[in-house]
Amino acid sequence: MNDLVKLRAWFLVSVGLLLFLTSAAKFVALTQHKPFLAGEDPLFTFLATRQTLAIAATLELAVAGWMFARRRQCVTLLVCSWLVYVFICYRSLSKVGFGARTCPCLGGVLDWTGISPSILNAIPVVMLWYMGVGSLMFLAASLCASHRLQHAITHPGELGSDPSRTSGISSC
8 A cells, every 4th residue: 555545544534533532522511511602603693602512513523424434535535624614714704703712612621721722722723724734735645646647547658657656546
């Protein structure tokens, strides 16, 4: 198995675990009676924060389940990219439209640690970067590998177009 394929598979497992853990953190937070959960959501004012947190946790759990089901890896990377896009849009719109308020992305379950709120607020951002950049990078690599494989098959006599060199790269 090609190193890139192994790395992509490891990446998908790691993202699935991250999404499962963040989803679990949100579901734990939903069982607690934290005051911020009763307030209205900064972006979707017709919903309580509790409801948007439940929606986010459900989406994370669904995508984690999708990743663990080991469907086609390119589709899984697209689903991961979509979820990251949704979360980035939510964070950006709520921050731009409603000021610099900390995001309860992890449901406040790490409040007991004593870690500063700015670091707690940065953790989900770092995870979004990891998932977003990683999924887009592997999608681009798969697209390039697929293009090289197609070129090698359609132009078998050209220099450097050996299908056996590229066939393991794109398993999407």
